[in-house]
Amino acid sequence: MSHRCPSCQRVLYNRRLKACGFCGAPIPEELRFTPEEVASLDRQMAEVERQGRQRGKAAAKEAEGARRRDAGDCGISLTGFMS
Numbered sequence: 001m002s003h004r005c006p007s008c009q010r011v012l013y014n015r016r017l018k019a020c021g022f023c024g025a026p027i028p029e030e031l032r033f034t035p036e037e038v039a040s041l042d043r044q045m046a047e048v049e050r051q052g053r054q055r056g057k058a059a060a061k062e063a064e065g066a067r068r069r070d071a072g073d074c075g076i077s078l079t080g081f082m083s
């Protein structure tokens with residue numbers, strides 16, 4: 001089901017807007033998201049963004065741990081070589 005502007009008949013790509021993005025005609029309330037829907041969408045967006053940041057942090061931590069392990073291995077083998 002696609003919502004179309006009653007004035008220019010174009011598909012409403014952003015139903016948060018109060019007016020058509022193409023012709024500027026006011027969008028009837030029944031074609032727009034309700035404030036509750038907008039709030040729920042905002043929460044979903046915030047959650048996706050938060051999860052994305054956490055994934056990025058975890059990946060960075062993992063890379064850091066790998067670097068430390070490499071350095072440790074190198075130190076141990078070097079000590080064995082020296083003695």
Ligand SMILES: [Zn+2]
Nearest residue numbers: 005008020023
């Ligand atoms: Zn329009």
